[in-house]
Amino acid sequence: MFELKLTDEQKMAREEVRKFCEKEVRPYTRALDNEEILPYDIMRKYISVFSPITKDTTVEEVEKFREQKHKNIIADSLMSIEVCKSAPSLSLAMGASTELCAGTIMNCGNRDQKEKYALPVLRGDKIGAIAITEPTAGSDVYGIKSTARKDGDYYIINGSKTFITNAPYADVIVYYAKTDLDAPGHKGMSAFILENDMPGLTRGKPFEKMGMRGSPTGELFCEDVKVPKENLLGTENRGFYELMETFAEERAWGVVMDIGIVERILEESLKYARTRTAFGQNIGFFQGVQWRLVDMYVVLMNCYALLFMTSEIRAQGKDLTAVASASKLYAGEAATRAGLDAISIFGGYGYMAEYPVEMFMRDAKLVEIGGGTTEIMKIITANMLLKDENPPLCPFDIPADPFITVREKRKNPDK
Numbered sequence: 001m002f003e004l005k006l007t008d009e010q011k012m013a014r015e016e017v018r019k020f021c022e023k024e025v026r027p028y029t030r031a032l033d034n035e036e037i038l039p040y041d042i043m044r045k046y047i048s049v050f051s052p053i054t055k056d057t058t059v060e061e062v063e064k065f066r067e068q069k070h071k072n073i074i075a076d077s078l079m080s081i082e083v084c085k086s087a088p089s090l091s092l093a094m095g096a097s098t099e100l101c102a103g104t105i106m107n108c109g110n111r112d113q114k115e116k117y118a119l120p121v122l123r124g125d126k127i128g129a130i131a132i133t134e135p136t137a138g139s140d141v142y143g144i145k146s147t148a149r150k151d152g153d154y155y156i157i158n159g160s161k162t163f164i165t166n167a168p169y170a171d172v173i174v175y176y177a178k179t180d181l182d183a184p185g186h187k188g189m190s191a192f193i194l195e196n197d198m199p200g201l202t203r204g205k206p207f208e209k210m211g212m213r214g215s216p217t218g219e220l221f222c223e224d225v226k227v228p229k230e231n232l233l234g235t236e237n238r239g240f241y242e243l244m245e246t247f248a249e250e251r252a253w254g255v256v257m258d259i260g261i262v263e264r265i266l267e268e269s270l271k272y273a274r275t276r277t278a279f280g281q282n283i284g285f286f287q288g289v290q291w292r293l294v295d296m297y298v299v300l301m302n303c304y305a306l307l308f309m310t311s312e313i314r315a316q317g318k319d320l321t322a323v324a325s326a327s328k329l330y331a332g333e334a335a336t337r338a339g340l341d342a343i344s345i346f347g348g349y350g351y352m353a354e355y356p357v358e359m360f361m362r363d364a365k366l367v368e369i370g371g372g373t374t375e376i377m378k379i380i381t382a383n384m385l386l387k388d389e390n391p392p393l394c395p396f397d398i399p400a401d402p403f404i405t406v407r408e409k410r411k412n413p414d415k
Ligand SMILES: Cc1cc2nc3c(=O)[nH]c(=O)nc-3n(C[C@H](O)[C@H](O)[C@H](O)COP(=O)(O)OP(=O)(O)OC[C@H]3O[C@@H](n4cnc5c(N)ncnc54)[C@H](O)[C@@H]3O)c2cc1C
Pocket: 096, 129, 130, 131, 132, 133, 136, 137, 138, 139, 140, 162, 163, 164, 165, 166, 209, 212, 217, 366, 369, 370, 371, 372, 373, 374, 375, 376, 379
């Protein structure tokens, strides 16, 4: 059961990440934003210091470690929050690699796939990406046009992807394509593991972006890419269902990113409100400024409450889909608003790159879009509310997670 108390070990881990970020991340945050440097050296350093996964770690040990992590997501989230407070884009690049790419392989892959592809990404030796979005299909995941045609012991993949985090540099890519062209809607989609040197796989230059500029984003093009059948991830034609699990985790992680963003801009705004003077007073004296600060604090407390709730739901093996969507919807919009409020508190200085709040506001906007837009989060939540006569409105009534149940059954078929 959740306790509002950290163990000494958890406190130490958070402190260590804080110190690491002060020394290894903050001096480079602006350079990341200006795209002068790539995030991968810092990412590798972070992983080498904080990840328990080494060259000798076995797949079974990683599985156990991930199980523990999911049961104690708060500790892990507090570490991510520290990274986000320093550079949200670093957190995005790292999460897309270790959670979205390697995490999906750990969730859906077989032992060989985990060993060959997930472990090197989790160790930081390789960079991972997950490729779902296409030029004509973002929110409309059903509408992807990439195809994977079976040809003997191979699948031949054709199509293109866009807006893919880490695409310009990824070594391992989880790529979604249609395997049954006649199947309607979400049916007939499968996931494949692609390697960067597969003939026919090319990539575009990193995009110029508004925010999260330290996380390279780009396109992928597949022209008759020959992928061994061993690289089919999960069950053929079940890719969409398995993707839903990744999406739920990504959306819950969005709240963690928003906490880091809001906490940092609130810290900066408080410092500024205590020192900047106008009309012979610190601006923190003015009620208009105080209200903005209080609004930010309320957002932060709500986001933490959502984190505690989603963590507990996940730890208890309950269905995260609707709660993660509603949480991301709230946190995403609230964090962007908090970013705009921070800029107002700083006045003209808030608009200048000399202070960090404008970057955090630009970064916050992405969390509203990536992993499903606000509107899509509303649709998912509305579907949950309307599909049953008695939907689980109280978090205590949320049913078991169908994905975890399926995975447990796969592991223990006799149960
Ligand atoms: C920096 C960045 C990193 C990203 N990283 C990745 C990644 O690593 N992997 C990946 O696969 N994708 C990634 N994405 C893509 C992201 O998931 C999509 O941009 C997002 O899902 C929205 O899709 P879209 O851009 O095609 O917008 P569209 O789907 O075209 O939507 C445009 C607008 O229409 C609205 N809309 C669409 N359908 C509906 C509807 N039914 N009802 C109401 N409104 C609707 C949307 O909410 C939005 O406001 C990334 C995007 C960005 C910007």
